[in-house]
Amino acid sequence: MAPSKRLTTCSALVLAAAMLAAAPAWGQGPVQVQSLAAPDMFSSPAAQTGLSGDLWKDASPGVAKEALPKLAAKPLSPAAAGLARRVLATGANAPAGIGDNPELGATRAMALIALGEAKGADAVLDRVPGVAGSAQLSMAAAEAALITGADDKACKIGEALSVERGAPYWLRLRAFCQAIGDQHDAAQLTFTLAAPQTKDADYARLMNALLSGAPAGAASLKNGINYALSRKLGLDVSAPAAVAAASPALKAAIKPADAVPPTDLTAAQASAVAALRGAKGLAAFTDAAKAAQPAIAALARADAPLEDPVLFARAALAADDPATAQAIRGKQTGDALPAGAATTDLALLDAALAAAGGKADSQVLDGLIERGAQGGAKSPAQPAALILAALGGVMGPEARASLATFDPGKSAAPAGRLIVLDDAATAGRQGETALLVLSIAADAGPSGPGPVDRARLVRALLKAGLEADARAFAVEGLLALQVK
Template identity: 30%
Template sequence: MTRSPNKAARRSARLAVSLYVLAALTVIALPRSFAQEAPESPQPDRQVPRGPVQLVPQNLPDLPEGEHTLPEEAPGGAGPLLLYPGGQAPQAPDLPPRQISPRPGALEAGIEVGVLGDVGEASIGLLTEDQGGLGARMWQGTNRRDAERLLPELSAPLFQPSLHDLQYRLLLSSAAPPSGATAGQSILYLRLERLMAAGESEAVRRLFAGRERVKMDAGSAKLRAEAFLAAGDVKEACRSLDLLPVGSDPLGDPLAAFSLKLTALCQAEAGETVAANLTADLAREQGMEDALFYSLLAQKTDGLKLDAPAPGRLGPLRYALYLAAGRALPADAVSLAEPSLLADMMRREGLDMGLRIQAGEKAVAAYLAAPHELAALYAGATLPKKTDEAWQARAALYKTLSDENVPGDKAVLVSGGLAAAETSEDFRMLARVLGPIIASIPPRGGDPVLGGHFVRALIVNEERVRASMWLAALSEAGHRTPQLDELKGMVRLLTGKRGVEPDLAAASAELKLRIGEGGRVRAVAAREALLLDALGYQLSPDLWTALLDSGELPDGLMPGPQLLRALDEASTAGRRGETVLLTLALPGKTGIDDLHPQALANMVSALLKVGLREEAFRLALDALLAASEAGRVPPA
């Protein structure tokens, strides 16, 4: 169907009127003390550069060892450089204050949007070296392009504590950025993007707390806004509006679409109903189709609940709109929610308890919330008599355990709950939530399956002494299986992490016996042997002979030789940040479960070289937990 000229003319007239009225109502205003800074770099998905990109901070000291480039990358220039992709340095505008309100300057009338500028990516971080950071010089000697290429490849969220901890510290350390030529990507943006993908919206909010003048590009400003929207903090999210594009086509520019929606929400939150509705009309005129957005906004501004399709996914902006409109989240909200929402959903008292518990289980599994928070939700839940869903069964288990006083009966209940865990992530999550209860039950050696559950759970919680006591009780009762020996090997790593050298002769003998079992038992033993060797322990030559005589190393996914070579070079040169980045990048999206044991050994060895000894032991422990089903799946 062809649009008639008259209809097109009327549409153009309506659009012109909408733009004129909206411009009159939405006055862009900021205190003059907050001068607009040119963004640090263009947002990766945008084609139009917004300003200068400072590739090397002026105060960064020279690197005596020279610039390093990963094998597959060509080396670039190392001097301080400002690139103006548009061809020349733009004249910085002297912007007046921006305030979403029909009465400019009336501070009580709306939400003031502050300018964020001045502090560069080199100085922003939560963790100094004394606070667990990787050091202010962690990127010294690393080529910037390599960091820009590898950071987006990091998996998120992560369910192994060793990798999660390393990634958290890598992304939140206060450090000068890597030097050298750039592909045009902001390191701050890349860090924020991975933090949000991992669900660390709370960390992003803390990153910006008290920092009103942070230089960033539009993509970083969007992520900052989303971090606050993930907590329902619309007012603080609106402070990012000044760095988002205005007037661009929302159909061709996702940032412009986000900016338009956020503007409408900010206007509605400020009580400016007319302005919010005009912004929505403008979005419709420009062809932006989002029935759920319009429905939620109408409920917020006018109390109207318009029909709208169920969401296909639940991101921060949509979540904040649900909260602002006072509309209940859909029943499947947790399965639709991005990781950045999980912690807030768990803690938000107005939400359905079932949603809170399901979100809490996911948040604890991804190390986004503390186990005791989920335990409190379990304890306060009102459950049906018939618990059909897994979360209901776990909540019922916790409530029953809280009322049970007989240790033997408690042990049986705990074992049954752990046995019902369908995945290793579920097992780890439940073991952490039940940690205080598990630690209170005296060791019992009568049942090797029950005992295995307890030993594995105690290992997950790094309760070395109690795990050893359970293993001793099982041994005294005459139980000796390859699976219990696998658990003993994990306790060995906990012992080594404390700086106490394990009995290597006994370890070599046990590993040799397990290698002779073949199959999965041999595969786990081979992985353990290579990890112990990477940690610097000298095992018996007879063990290596037995391993070689019994066949090749177990199969596994092997990263490309360039990455392995780069990891070795970075760790040998002491480039800590690059070593951690490559260690995290090596497993790819598949994780460490199916990674080749030699690649795991390389990762552990590299961490040792850059002084991350405890982290190397924790990674080795997680690698064994990932490969072994001991204490989780009963032996066949």
């Protein structure tokens, strides 16, 4: 080193030492070192959700252990699925004591996959330590890779696994990986070993076709391995029959064809009406509404005469298109009823529109309560008023007195869970509130909880600061009252 450079370096060292020695004299005190929370199974985000990194602050580990497995295994209503996606995709340190639990980390990932977030789950699992030492984490990672089309990555995950390598899932994956890796004899042997351990007829059919060239039949979207086999065989994975029988994870993975506005509005309207009226239950109605949304939006823009405006407005709300729903409702003349509609139909539609707009309009709410009082306990206006009131609408004195007499059914949720839910919401424990809501919703099935429980969930979500989710649960509940 040149003399001048040595002098510069020495001067810098002397200055740094002097500054450190003088630090107490400047009033700064000793250097404070703060330890950051170690990354855990929940700290990596799967997507940007708008929720805080303090999501799980003070949340009960027991509540998480009870609720999380349901989200990976049970079908959820659209509103519950939306809340579950947001909560599970958020990067936040887990409730105390479970952040290093591989089983719960895998459950989070499998739930994300089931909810259509395979890409996000794949990114999360790339940052989770110890995947190769956990069969559950490795299976989640392999499924996420297969669903996102990264077959080679899934095969590497299977090769790296150090435990439970003889389980049926890994035999099926290994046979597939050997087949696409031109190891035909090894693939045939592994396939033979896997056959007695699995009852997946679609896997056997597809794997046999890959190995022998036999006719493959239709694509299967039951799981990631079958999906990868179907793609490898060049089968039509977007065929309506395949998509209809697909697992929720694969349904979300299949990119729908770009919607083309219909040219024959008369035929499009007839088709949409038939599909919507034929749908049984909220989940089927929501699927039909999403499929019919381009036609409904085109009809609304064209100001075409509508055969069933109330039905179409409901469908637009179910398809998350409140603007079209409002446009259809706005074309009604005052309170004039469309053919086949009842006054309660319009009242329920107005309630759903008010909830979608984020406000429990006092005029709409008071009118709904009045209609419920006139119609008695069997009127759908009573449970509808309960749900809309949970969003915090202002009621007049007479409306409050009437609502206090409504009793539209019994609660199906455990009483203790509802008490803990109210406590969590009041204390602002967002993550715990969300998990308790989701636990109750998962137990209720794909149509979601009944109106009595739903009103409690809407109020708790609103109180905990999860307003968008409260609105979604309210709209869904109001639509469920109108869908047979």
